[in-house]
Amino acid sequence: xxxxxxxxxxQLQDALAKYIERDYxxxxxxxxQGTAEGFSREVWAQFAEMGLLSLPFAExxxxxxxxxxxxxxxxxxxxxxxxxxxxxxxxxLAGGAIARAGSGAQKAELLGGIAEGKLIAAAAFEExxxxxxxxxxxxxxxxxxxxxxxxxxxxxxxxxxxxDRLVVSARTSGNVADEKGIxxxxxxxxxxxxxxxxxxxxxxxxxxxxxxxxxHVPAGALLGAEGAAFEVIDAVADAxxxxxxxxxxxxxxxxxRQTLEYIKGRQQFGVPIGSFQVLQHRAVDMFIHAExxxxxxxxxxxxxxxxxxxxxxxxxxxxxxxxxxxxxxAAKVHIGNxxxxxxxxxxxxxxGMGMTNExxxxxxxxxxxxIDFVLGDSAHHLSRFEAA
Amino acid sequence: MDLNYSAQETAFRxxxxxxLRDNLPAEVSRKVIEHRHxxxxxxxxxxxxxxxxxWLGGHWPKEFGGQxxxxxxxxxxxxETALAGAPRVVPFGVNMVAPVIMAFGSQQQKDTWxxxxxxxxxxxxxxxxxxxxGSDLASLxxxxxxxxxxxxxxxxxxxxxxxxxxYADMMFCLVRTTNEKRKQEGISFLLIDMKTPGITVRPFLxxxxxxxxxxxxxxxxxxxxxxxxxxEGKGWTYAKYLLGFExxxxxxxxxxxRELGTLKRIAASEMRGGRxxxxxxxxxxxxxxxxxxxxxxxxxxxxxxSSRGKAPGPEASIxxxxxxxxxxxxxxxxxxxxxxxxxxFVPEAIDGNDDGAGPAHxxxxxxxxxxxxxxxxxxxxxxxxxxxxxxxxxxx
Ligand SMILES: Cc1cc2nc3c(=O)[nH]c(=O)nc-3n(C[C@H](O)[C@H](O)[C@H](O)COP(=O)(O)OP(=O)(O)OC[C@H]3O[C@@H](n4cnc5c(N)ncnc54)[C@H](O)[C@@H]3O)c2cc1C
Numbered sequence: 001x002x003x004x005x006x007x008x009x010x011q012l013q014d015a016l017a018k019y020i021e022r023d024y025x026x027x028x029x030x031x032x033q034g035t036a037e038g039f040s041r042e043v044w045a046q047f048a049e050m051g052l053l054s055l056p057f058a059e060x061x062x063x064x065x066x067x068x069x070x071x072x073x074x075x076x077x078x079x080x081x082x083x084x085x086x087x088x089x090x091x092x093l094a095g096g097a098i099a100r101a102g103s104g105a106q107k108a109e110l111l112g113g114i115a116e117g118k119l120i121a122a123a124a125f126e127e128x129x130x131x132x133x134x135x136x137x138x139x140x141x142x143x144x145x146x147x148x149x150x151x152x153x154x155x156x157x158x159x160x161x162x163x164d165r166l167v168v169s170a171r172t173s174g175n176v177a178d179e180k181g182i183x184x185x186x187x188x189x190x191x192x193x194x195x196x197x198x199x200x201x202x203x204x205x206x207x208x209x210x211x212x213x214x215x216h217v218p219a220g221a222l223l224g225a226e227g228a229a230f231e232v233i234d235a236v237a238d239a240x241x242x243x244x245x246x247x248x249x250x251x252x253x254x255x256x257r258q259t260l261e262y263i264k265g266r267q268q269f270g271v272p273i274g275s276f277q278v279l280q281h282r283a284v285d286m287f288i289h290a291e292x293x294x295x296x297x298x299x300x301x302x303x304x305x306x307x308x309x310x311x312x313x314x315x316x317x318x319x320x321x322x323x324x325x326x327x328x329x330a331a332k333v334h335i336g337n338x339x340x341x342x343x344x345x346x347x348x349x350x351x352g353m354g355m356t357n358e359x360x361x362x363x364x365x366x367x368x369x370x371i372d373f374v375l376g377d378s379a380h381h382l383s384r385f386e387a388a
Numbered sequence: 389m390d391l392n393y394s395a396q397e398t399a400f401r402x403x404x405x406x407x408l409r410d411n412l413p414a415e416v417s418r419k420v421i422e423h424r425h426x427x428x429x430x431x432x433x434x435x436x437x438x439x440x441x442x443w444l445g446g447h448w449p450k451e452f453g454g455q456x457x458x459x460x461x462x463x464x465x466x467x468e469t470a471l472a473g474a475p476r477v478v479p480f481g482v483n484m485v486a487p488v489i490m491a492f493g494s495q496q497q498k499d500t501w502x503x504x505x506x507x508x509x510x511x512x513x514x515x516x517x518x519x520x521x522g523s524d525l526a527s528l529x530x531x532x533x534x535x536x537x538x539x540x541x542x543x544x545x546x547x548x549x550x551x552x553x554x555y556a557d558m559m560f561c562l563v564r565t566t567n568e569k570r571k572q573e574g575i576s577f578l579l580i581d582m583k584t585p586g587i588t589v590r591p592f593l594x595x596x597x598x599x600x601x602x603x604x605x606x607x608x609x610x611x612x613x614x615x616x617x618x619x620e621g622k623g624w625t626y627a628k629y630l631l632g633f634e635x636x637x638x639x640x641x642x643x644x645x646r647e648l649g650t651l652k653r654i655a656a657s658e659m660r661g662g663r664x665x666x667x668x669x670x671x672x673x674x675x676x677x678x679x680x681x682x683x684x685x686x687x688x689x690x691x692x693x694s695s696r697g698k699a700p701g702p703e704a705s706i707x708x709x710x711x712x713x714x715x716x717x718x719x720x721x722x723x724x725x726x727x728x729x730x731x732x733f734v735p736e737a738i739d740g741n742d743d744g745a746g747p748a749h750x751x752x753x754x755x756x757x758x759x760x761x762x763x764x765x766x767x768x769x770x771x772x773x774x775x776x777x778x779x780x781x782x783x784x
Contacts, residue, residue, distance in 0.1 A: 126728060131658075131660050156732060177662070197745065199732050202730070202754045207732060269523070270527075273523075278771055347761045348761070351765055351769065352522060352549045354595075355762050355765065356594060357596075374731065379671065379724070
């Protein structure tokens with residue numbers, strides 16, 4: 001057993017910390033968020049240069065073969081700086097699905113494009129009314145000669161409006177909530193019949209509702225075996241949850257640092273408010289929340305890699321799938337609850353300042369709170385934990 | 389013991405209900421119930437209706453043009469109007485500065501300002517907090533110096549967090565008139581016309597991107613001495629007197645009852661695992677626990693009301709703490725109820741000018757949740773309220 005980072009991983013951590021220090025201050029983040037796309041293409045190109053966009057993929061697929069530790073390092077850094085770039089959507093979710101299910105040609109084209117920073121991709125798994133159940137797929141894909149025709153709606157697709165390609169779950173057979181009969185397709189966002197309602201999210205990112213109205217895709221757009229995509233989707237979503245957990249830890253650590261600094265500096269009644277014991281104990285609890293969350297984020301990262309490597313469990317093994325689901329859901333529940341509390345207390349301890357849009361901490365608190373609502377909230381994962 | 393309202397109280401409640409049914413504009417209550425942003429016109433429209441009926445300040449004594457409602461009637465009015473989805477009466481004039489003017493103001497101040505408030509002519513704002521003086525309000529620094537001829541105070545300094553100062557005609561303001569005494573004794577209470585030269589109102593947004601807050605800067609602002617309430621240096625006493633008037637209003641019972649009803653409606657229409665969320669055992673237990681908290685608060689308010697006549701004491705702190713915590717619990721559950729649709733942020737949808745993403749009830753819920761973090765911060769933070777109980781009741 002060894003839960004430490006090796007030298008390469010520490011180097012990556014330092015490099016990201018330096019990068020953030022130099023190029024990703026909060027005012028930059030605000031500026032990137034305010035652009036038409038809601039993130040920075042320049043930062044994205046630097047991500048590519050640093051190798052982040054191919055980090056989790058196998059070397060045989062042109063990736064760097066990064067594992068749990070590398071993903072923890074990157075996602076925690078993204079949380080630390082509250083980055084708005086579509087890393088989760090493009091690399092972890094869409095990239096993860098392509099890496100797991102794609103053919104050699106698909107991986108070469110799509111993962112290659114992602115790695116170079118030229119291709120933004122997003123995962124369109126969730127549907128209106130599905131409430132986090134990824135087997136709830138009403139979107140249909142009907143075979144028509146050498147093509148498939150897709151029809152249906154996708155909800156709150158992270159960075160769906162900025163993506164060049166969408167990895168879409170659609171039903172090729174079975175009933176709405178069946179795990180069997182779901183397939184994945186790579187769809188061009190600009191294809192005829194795709195309409196996108198792009199919007200901001202309350203935590204400063206972008207998402208979109210997408211409707212597919214008789215969208216024709218070639219047979220080559222099918223990702224993996226027809227009708228057998230649920231296991232891939234489930235595993236990819238778990239890797240996404242693990243990434244979100246690591247991001248939450250980064251957000252929490254930054255937010256706690258900001259709050260601590262604030263209560264040490266803010267004077268009322270002639271003393272720093274941090275000298276009041278009621279605030280001290282709360283700060284201690286926030287610190288403990290962050291530590292426990294980090295532990296759970298480690299667990300999730302280890303159990304749910306973006307792609308399987310030879311050492312790890314493979315998707316098909318029932319026992320390890322069960323183990324993965326249990327651990328990932330446990331982490332999401334734990335971090336959802338901790339995140340809620342830490343965000344609330346951070347705002348409260350900042351007093352009126354915590355309510356202002358000008359203050360970085362308010363934005364950290366918003367992101368930390370909303371992470372619970374992405375890829376399954378605490379209630380969803382509590383049920384999933386019990387069922388696993 | 390009898391929990392029931394008396395015949396007169398019931399008759400009064402029915403009168404309020406009938407009035408609301410006939411006079412509360414549906415477009416306005418819809419905005420309130422659906423958590424849409426209210427504009428100045430929405431508040432003004434409703435307050436004009438109340439003023440016409442003589443109910444803006446219905447709890448004021450008759451000698452000042454009120455209806456002389458007792459505590460129970462005032463409570464019934466507050467609860468019924470909130471339940472019906474009426475906009476909250478902007479409290480700064482009617483509930484905050486008016487009692488101070490009644491108790492300590494000159495005859496001329498009473499004639500001018502009480503009439504202006506009662507008839508909805510003047511919008512007031514509260515100029516207490518400063519960047520360096522929040523919980524520790526008595527450390528405020530905004531200076532007021534008497535002019536050489538003794539006719540004016542000249543004000544310099546800054547107020548902050550001033551709610552709706554951008555709408556206000558008048559501000560009641562705490563200023564420092566001397567540095568020589570104990571910090572509480574150098575404070576005076578002034579009524580300031582917001583159009584006076586030298587006042588700058590700078591808006592800023594809260595974390596939900598709403599504009600209700602402002603900084604207010606004073607640069608040699610001349611305020612007639614006649615606009616000081618009571619004696620120079622007694623402002624702190626008057627400000628504390630005002631706090632006593634918040635009594636049961638801070639519990640926001642009507643608000644929480646209405647919002648609990650909204651929560652139940654949302655939970656009934658959202659689906660989880662093929663069934664309404666309201667039937668989900670875990671979620672319905674959360675709603676039930678909130679409802680039980682509400683019942684306890686309701687009974688505590690009733691106990692406070694039935695002991696009327698006693699000076700307002702630390703029970704106001706209990707009501708503030710529990711009332712605000714309950715409001716936050718309900719806003720949190722509403723956000724949880726919509727699951728993934730808590731995430732989209734479409735401000736136009738919150739203003740009611742866009743369908744937003746997902747079900748219509750979802751658009752404002754996360755923004756409301758974040759906005760509602762304020763209630764445990766302002767009006768004396770909940771930490772400060774606990775300090776009060778700790779000292780005043782428990783003797784710690
Ligand atoms: C939305 C909003 C609207 C407002 N509207 C107005 C308005 O119209 N007019 C106006 O004058 N003001 C207004 N305020 C200001 C409000 O009254 C202050 O925010 C409040 O008094 C707290 O002061 P502060 O923000 O400086 O926080 P601080 O006093 O700096 O407090 C920061 C934290 O320290 C805690 N703390 C402070 N002292 C103690 C202590 N002794 N023991 C334990 N904990 C302590 C607080 O509880 C809080 O958690 C508004 C504030 C908000 C958020």
